Amino acid sequence: xxxxxxxxxxxxxxxxxxxxxxxxxxxxxxxxxxxxxxxxxxxxxxxxxxxxxxxxxxxxxxxxxxxxxxxxxxxxxxxxxxxxxxxxxxxxxxxxxxxxxxxxxxxxxxxxxxxxxxxxxxxxxxxxxxxxxxxxxxxxxxxxxxxxxxxxxxxxxxxxxxxxxxxxxxxxxxxxxxxxxxxxxxxxxxxxxxxxxxxxxxxxxxxxxxxxxxxxxxxxxxxxxxxxxxxxxxxxxxxxxxxxxxxxx
Ligand code: AMP
Numbered sequence: 188x189x190x191x192x193x194x195x196x197x198x199x200x201x202x203x204x205x206x207x208x209x210x211x212x213x214x215x216x217x218x219x220x221x222x223x224x225x226x227x228x229x230x231x232x233x234x235x236x237x238x239x240x241x242x243x244x245x246x247x248x249x250x251x252x253x254x255x256x257x258x259x260x261x262x263x264x265x266x267x268x269x270x271x272x273x274x275x276x277x278x279x280x281x282x283x284x285x286x287x288x289x290x291x292x293x294x295x296x297x298x299x300x301x302x303x304x305x306x307x308x309x310x311x312x313x314x315x316x317x318x319x320x321x322x323x324x325x326x327x328x329x330x331x332x333x334x335x336x337x338x339x340x341x342x343x344x345x346x347x348x349x350x351x352x353x354x355x356x357x358x359x360x361x362x363x364x365x366x367x368x369x370x371x372x373x374x375x376x377x378x379x380x381x382x383x384x385x386x387x388x389x390x391x392x393x394x395x396x397x398x399x400x401x402x403x404x405x406x407x408x409x410x411x412x413x414x415x416x417x418x419x420x421x422x423x424x425x426x427x428x429x430x431x432x433x434x435x436x
Pocket of ligand 1: 193194195196223225226229248249250251279281284301302303304305306307309310311312313314315
């Protein structure tokens with residue numbers, strides 16, 4: 188069984204991004220980029236499936252600028268077998284990424300596609316669901332446990348207020364939540380080996396996908412500065428403030 192994993196290159200989660208003066212976006216010049224944390228979990232899950240003998244091949248896919256190849260090399264060092272880079276300098280929104288993944292699925296015929304539940308830069312939480320719709324495949328989103336037996340896949344999902352278990356048929360789309368696994372670090376020998384693993388590059392045009400953005404960002408603003416808290420002396424005072432000042436009860 189082939190497993191396809193989508194890995195996005197995003198601003199590292201430790202970087203505190205600054206909004207540009209013209210409010211057109213955030214300033215990403217000279218900041219550190221890494222693999223989206225949920226996608227590290229996705230690669231880890233696929234590699235574990237291979238180690239268990241369930242998956243036969245793990246293919247990492249990334250879409251975007253030339254430096255996405257560094258992200259793909261990390262995926263290869265973590266254990267993916269080969270990589271595909273869809274090269275584009277355009278802004279790739281979730282629908283475009285989902286269409287590109289669909290085109291790659293048509294070519295590669297994986298039985299399982301694993302994505303992160305969301306990219307920490309745009310926080311869209313859309314691509315996996317859109318891909319499931321385009322492909323007409325079942326989806327198990329926000330997965331905290333995945334079990335595969337033959338053509339059946341059981342996914343435990345983290346939902347508000349608890350866990351939901353869904354039974355799906357392969358081929359399927361899974362999106363990862365934080366508790367699915369703890370991704371391994373790429374060791375130096377594996378980083379060296381990854382340099383020799385195959386990495387193919389394609390373009391959206393070659394895949395027949397129009398990636399023109401459908402959404403326009405009107406403005407990006409900093410969150411309001413948090414005001415300092417206060418201490419209340421009695422429960423009565425707390426209730427009064429919640430009712431009459433914050434107006435939340
Ligand atoms: P989003 O819907 O943008 O929050 O992204 C959800 C997931 O889709 C990510 O965790 C990735 O697995 C995948 N994804 C989104 N954009 C890209 C991209 N440019 N390249 C590869 N995977 C992506």
